[in-house]
Amino acid sequence: MQISGAQMVIEALIAEGVDTVFGYPGGAIMNVYDAIYKQDKFRHILTRHEQAAVHAAEGYAKVSAKVGVAMITSGPGFTNAVTGLADAYMDSIPLVVISGQVPMSLIGTDAFQEIDAVGISRSCTKHNYLVTDAADLPRILKEAFYIARSGRPGPVHVDIPKDVTAQIAEYNYDIKLDLETYKPHTKGNPRQIKKAMQAIANSKRPVFYLGGGIINSNAADEVRELVHKTGIPAVETFMARGTLVHDDALLIGMLGMHGSYAANMAMSETDMVIALGARFDDRVTGKLSEFAKNATVIHVDIDPASISKLVNANFPIVGDIKNVVNDMLAQSSVIDAQNYEQWRETIINFNELHPLTYYEDSERLKPQWVIQRVGELLGDDANISTDVGQHQMWTAQFYPFSRPRQFISSGGLGTMGFGFPAAIGVKAAAPEKTSINFTGDGSILMNCQELMTAVEKKLPVINIILNNNFLGMVRQWQTLFYDKRHSETDLSVQPNFVKLAEAFGGIGYRVTTKEEFDAALQDAIKKDVVAFIEVKVERFENVMPMVPSGGSLFNMMLLEKKESK
Amino acid sequence: MNDNNARRVVSVIVVNEASVLSRITDLFSGRGYNITSLTVAPIPESKYSRLTIVTSGSVRVIEQITKQLHKLIPVLRVYEHEDMVEKEMALIKFPISENLSDINTICEAYNGKIVNVGENVVIAMVSDEPKRIDNFLCAVKRYNPKEIVRSGAVALER
Numbered sequence: 001m002q003i004s005g006a007q008m009v010i011e012a013l014i015a016e017g018v019d020t021v022f023g024y025p026g027g028a029i030m031n032v033y034d035a036i037y038k039q040d041k042f043r044h045i046l047t048r049h050e051q052a053a054v055h056a057a058e059g060y061a062k063v064s065a066k067v068g069v070a071m072i073t074s075g076p077g078f079t080n081a082v083t084g085l086a087d088a089y090m091d092s093i094p095l096v097v098i099s100g101q102v103p104m105s106l107i108g109t110d111a112f113q114e115i116d117a118v119g120i121s122r123s124c125t126k127h128n129y130l131v132t133d134a135a136d137l138p139r140i141l142k143e144a145f146y147i148a149r150s151g152r153p154g155p156v157h158v159d160i161p162k163d164v165t166a167q168i169a170e171y172n173y174d175i176k177l178d179l180e181t182y183k184p185h186t187k188g189n190p191r192q193i194k195k196a197m198q199a200i201a202n203s204k205r206p207v208f209y210l211g212g213g214i215i216n217s218n219a220a221d222e223v224r225e226l227v228h229k230t231g232i233p234a235v236e237t238f239m240a241r242g243t244l245v246h247d248d249a250l251l252i253g254m255l256g257m258h259g260s261y262a263a264n265m266a267m268s269e270t271d272m273v274i275a276l277g278a279r280f281d282d283r284v285t286g287k288l289s290e291f292a293k294n295a296t297v298i299h300v301d302i303d304p305a306s307i308s309k310l311v312n313a314n315f316p317i318v319g320d321i322k323n324v325v326n327d328m329l330a331q332s333s334v335i336d337a338q339n340y341e342q343w344r345e346t347i348i349n350f351n352e353l354h355p356l357t358y359y360e361d362s363e364r365l366k367p368q369w370v371i372q373r374v375g376e377l378l379g380d381d382a383n384i385s386t387d388v389g390q391h392q393m394w395t396a397q398f399y400p401f402s403r404p405r406q407f408i409s410s411g412g413l414g415t416m417g418f419g420f421p422a423a424i425g426v427k428a429a430a431p432e433k434t435s436i437n438f439t440g441d442g443s444i445l446m447n448c449q450e451l452m453t454a455v456e457k458k459l460p461v462i463n464i465i466l467n468n469n470f471l472g473m474v475r476q477w478q479t480l481f482y483d484k485r486h487s488e489t490d491l492s493v494q495p496n497f498v499k500l501a502e503a504f505g506g507i508g509y510r511v512t513t514k515e516e517f518d519a520a521l522q523d524a525i526k527k528d529v530v531a532f533i534e535v536k537v538e539r540f541e542n543v544m545p546m547v548p549s550g551g552s553l554f555n556m557m558l559l560e561k562k563e564s565k
Numbered sequence: 566m567n568d569n570n571a572r573r574v575v576s577v578i579v580v581n582e583a584s585v586l587s588r589i590t591d592l593f594s595g596r597g598y599n600i601t602s603l604t605v606a607p608i609p610e611s612k613y614s615r616l617t618i619v620t621s622g623s624v625r626v627i628e629q630i631t632k633q634l635h636k637l638i639p640v641l642r643v644y645e646h647e648d649m650v651e652k653e654m655a656l657i658k659f660p661i662s663e664n665l666s667d668i669n670t671i672c673e674a675y676n677g678k679i680v681n682v683g684e685n686v687v688i689a690m691v692s693d694e695p696k697r698i699d700n701f702l703c704a705v706k707r708y709n710p711k712e713i714v715r716s717g718a719v720a721l722e723r
Contacts, residue, residue, distance in 0.1 A: 122588060123595050127638045130583070147638060181580055181641040305632035308625070 001172070005134035005165040006031035009098060012141040014041045015173045018069050020060060020428050021045070022053040026073025027113060028100030031165035033071075045428060045457050048449040050077050052421035054084020055447070058093045059425030062408045063383055065218060067094045067148050068425065074100045075113030078159075079120070083415060085155050086124035090412025091239065092216055094153035096144045097125075103163040104132065117159045126154030134167035139175060146177055151184030152303040153216055184302060188319030193327045196274075196298045196315040201334045203272035203296065205343045206232045209255070212239025212411065213277015213301060219322035220404040223276060224248075226325050231337025233347050235263040237278050239411045242401035252347055253356060256284040257547045258393040261354035264545075264553040266347050267292055275299045277321045280310040281412070290552035300324045354545065356397055359562045367391060367466040367537040368398050370517060374436060374464065375400040377521060382434040383426045385409060387419035387443030390472035393543045395438045417446025423461040424454055434462065434525060441467040441491050444532075451504035454530035462524050462531045465497060468539045476542045480557070501532035508532045569623045572601070574646040574720045575631065580639040581607050581614040588637050589616065598622065598630055602653075602695075602717030613641060617719045619695070644722055651720040654692040657705065658712040661685055668708055675701045686711060 003011070009032050013021065022045045025033040036044050047053040050072045057068030068088075072081045078099045088095045102111040118130045127147050129140045137160070144156040200206055214223050220243045227234050227250050235255040236243055244251040253260035255267050264286075267273070273295045278284070285291040288310060299306075299313035300321060307316045317324055358368040371394050374382065384399055385408040386392040392409055401407050408426055410418040419437040427435035444465050454461050471489040478486050498508030507529050509520035517535060524531035544559040579585045586605060593600050601619040608615050620630065627645060634643045659668055665679065668689060672678050675698070677691030691701055695718050702713060 118584065119587070122584070122591050132583075179638070182638050303636070305629065305636050309629060309632075 001170070002168055003171045004031065004035070005131075005137055005160065005167050005169070006035040008134065008137045008169075008171050009141070009160070009165070010035045010039050011171060012138060012173055013069060014039075016067070016145050018042050018067075021069045021071055022047055022056040022060070022425065023071030024050050024053055024073070024077060026077045026100065028074035028102055028162045029071060029077070029165075030100070031162060032098070032100070032160075045424070045453065047421060047424075047453045049447065050080035051083050051417065052424075052447050052450050052453070054081045054095070054097060055087065055415070055418050055421035056425035056428070057095050057097070058084065058088050058091075059385060059408050059422030060429045061093050061095060061425075062422075063405050063426045064429040065405065067096055067145055070095065070097045072097070072099050073113070074102055074117065075115050077113075078115060078117045082120060082124065085121055085157060087410050087413040087415045087418060088155040089124045089126065091410065092153050092212065093155065094148040095155040096141075096148050097155060097157045099157065099159050100165070101130070101159045101161040104161045105163070107161065118157065121157040125157045128157040129159065131158065131160045131164050134164050134169035137164070137169070138171055138173050139177075142173060142175065142177060143179065146179070147182065152213075185304070185318045186302065186320040186323055188300065188317045188324035188327055190327065192315060192317050193324060194331060196317065197328060197331045197334050199296055199298065199315060200230070200232070200272055200274065201336070204339070205270045206272035206274060206340065207252075207266050207270040208232055208234035209267070209273050209275040209278050210234050210236045210240040210243050211276060211278025212237060214240055214243050214321050215404045217277060217302070217321035218404070219325055222322055222325040222329065226329055226332065229329065229332045229337070230335045231340050231344070232274070232335075233266060233340075233344055235259070235267060237281070237284055238396050238409070240278070241396055241407040242404045245402045246400040252351070254396055255553070257286070257549070258397065258543050258545070259547075259553075260351070260356045260397075261545055261556060261558065262347055262350035264547065264556060265350045268552070268554040269346070270295045273297045275301075276325065277301055279306045285310065285553070286547045287550055287552045290554070354558055357559065358541075359559075361562060362538045364538045365512065365514065365517070365535055367468070367535075367541060368394050369514070370464065370466060370535050370537065371395050371398045371438060373514070373517065374521065377518070378434055378436070380406075382436045383408065383430055385419045385423040385426055385435070385437045387437070387439040387446075388414045388416045389440045389443060390468075390476065390541070390543050391438050391440045391466045393473075416443040419443060420447050420461065420463055421450050421453075423463070424450060424459050427459040427461050428457070435460075437461055437463045439463055439465050440472060441465055441469060441494060442471040445495070448500065451501060451506050451530055455505040460528045460530050462521070462533065465532055465534045466537050467494075467497070467534050468537050468541065469494065470539060473543070479540070479542070481548070497532050497534040501530070504530075506530040506532065508534070510534045510536070512536045570621050571623075572619065572621050573627050574649060574651060574718060575618045575620060575627070575634070576644040576646065576720060577616040577618065577634055577640060578608070578613050578642040579616065580641065581612055582639060585614070585639050588639065589634065592633055592637065593620070593630075596629075596633065598626065602715070604717040604719055617717070619718050646720050646722055648723045649720045650723060651694055651718050652692055653695045653698050653718045654690065654716040655698050655702070656714045657689045657691075657702075657710045658686050659689065659705075659708050659710055661687055663708040668705065671701070671704055
């Protein structure tokens with residue numbers, strides 16, 4: 001069939017089963033937007049900033065386990081979207097981002113709204129394309145979706161000049177992809193798996209180190225089964241929250257810079273690390289030379305480049321987590337859960353010695369209480385996104401996650417302004433669940449214009465702003481490591497968050513007590529409209545425990561013990 | 566092999582398409598790896614090109630370079646050479662007033678000769694292992710070379 005490049009984009013999106021596109025129109029992408037206007041197979045959600053369009057697509061992708069799609073124009077439209085691409089790249093989120101480009105005849109002439117988009121996106125995407133002929137579009141779009149979702153997922157950027165979207169060419173999407181140079185390795189080496197299982201059986205203090213790859217691979221069920229069959233305790237990374245149910249007896253907790261004492265101690269004392277889809281990030285390992293120093297390392301990952309990048313793996317296994325864990329399950333009888341009884345008790349003792357907790361010793365609400373309270377009230381019924389900073393760490397520490405894809409946060413890049421647009425994408429993908437965004441008084445202002453999107457598209461995200469009038473995480477580091485010189489982190493001058501929400505047609509609450517908080521949350525859920533709940537919290541609360549940057553996991557700054565209320 | 570900054574030669578087979586070279590050089594610059602030399606040419610009668618990259622680093626760095634290169638979508642194969650035949654070419658311009666028979670004799674020892682004679686200068690060509698090219702350039706210093714160009718290495722695993 002002979003159609004225009006713009007129509008090809010629409011047809012390809014429909015063929016890929018896309019039901020929601022996030023975007024923002026502009027000159028170079030107008031032909032495609034004209035084709036969007038003429039179709040009714042998918043909805044388009046107009047965000048109020050291109051960065052938000054990509055974050056919303058990320059939230060959508062994370063919750064739905066599908067490829068997220070964002071569409072933007074050339075020049076500033078594209079550069080605004082770069083932060084989203086980089087964020088998705090760091091956290092392995094499958095996206096196809098389509099940008100308009102100036103016409104081919106103008107490329108290289110410094111034309112209006114021209115920028116070398118593929119040059120910029122090259123280092124922050126899994127792959128990218130500049131389309132120079134509409135006849136290539138069906139193949140390129142099909143490849144883009146395939147590359148985005150297969151192997152280690154990631155964002156793919158397709159840049160299409162305006163004249164290519166106008167060009168008429170033959171469209172046929174029913175083609176077989178021939179990617180001779182891209183063949184992800186999904187099946188783990190059986191001999192290596194067998195050897196690894198034997199090594200686990202011979203170990204005395206093994207630990208599962210669960211990473212975000214489990215969630216990408218949809219392997220949480222299999223991992224839960226493996227953990228329970230073997231009786232081996234597990235730590236989760238920030239990205240893996242929800243893999244195990246929060247009250248699972250074998251879940252030690254989150255590890256890393258703000259991980260629990262028990263998780264970090266288990267990692268320091270273990271003789272066998274079984275890493276599943278984790279990448280030994282510096283926020284997880286602390287000082288590398290001291291990380292799991294006496295342990296044999298089994299590392300399962302679909303990305304060979306992640307294996308032995310930072311910590312040498314004794315048993316490298318390249319493959320999809322789901323396949324490999326199934327193979328491990330088939331051989332789990334070599335492991336006797338009884339053998340680790342003493343080790344499990346040691347870990348229980350670690351947890352009793354320094355449990356993850358906080359003290360309600362101030363006039364003001366504690367941020368941790370707010371997060372726990374939402375967990376009590378909503379638990380499994382909410383999807384939780386966050387921005388970046390102290391509130392993000394407290395959410396990871398204190399929210400009772402119970403399923404994969406429940407927690408959506410910017411882990412690798414640490415993008416302030418991620419939470420609200422991501423929560424909009426989350427709500428678009430899962431309207432039946434309450435979409436909560438825990439945010440801070442710093443982060444929320446970085447994409448607060450998305451109130452308009454949420455109001456217009458009736459996506460009632462509830463933003464809980466834990467307001468300490470500080471850029472809290474930076475303030476914490478300044479307090480601890482810069483002799484309390486709080487350089488440019490005091491956010492005493494603030495907007496009226498209630499009026500801000502109301503100005504867009506949302507609803508705002510300011511709360512200072514537990515009763516007010518409960519009432520506000522219940523009211524916001526009932527009103528079913530986008531909300532800001534501003535909670536005045538203790539200003540100088542620190543995220544604890546903490547491994548100072550570059551320190552060893554076993555050298556944690558701990559919460560000072562006080563009488564708990 | 567334990568030398569932390571040892572010289573390494575890596576060959577990369579890539580799809581011969583637009584911007585593939587930038588993908589590779591961006592990877593080196595973005596991750597802080599060095600490129601000492603780089604040669605690239607299409608492989609005859611195929612859609613692929615072959616790059617030969619001379620770099621340096623520890624075993625772990627080279628392993629990462631190899632894996633990261635392989636991760637690029639248009640990369641078909643990466644060879645980290647251990648037992649290879651490696652050659653490089655150099656062109657050198659000498660004043661015609663120098664002792665040309667000496668120069669020619671030295672060039673012959675390095676698989677080369679004088680290949681062009683002009684009014685004021687001669688151009689000599691040699692082709693040998695990169696280390697031997699170093700030696701050659703050292704040996705001909707006293708003939709006052711005016712200009713030197715090296716091609717970068719090409720290599721084939723034995």
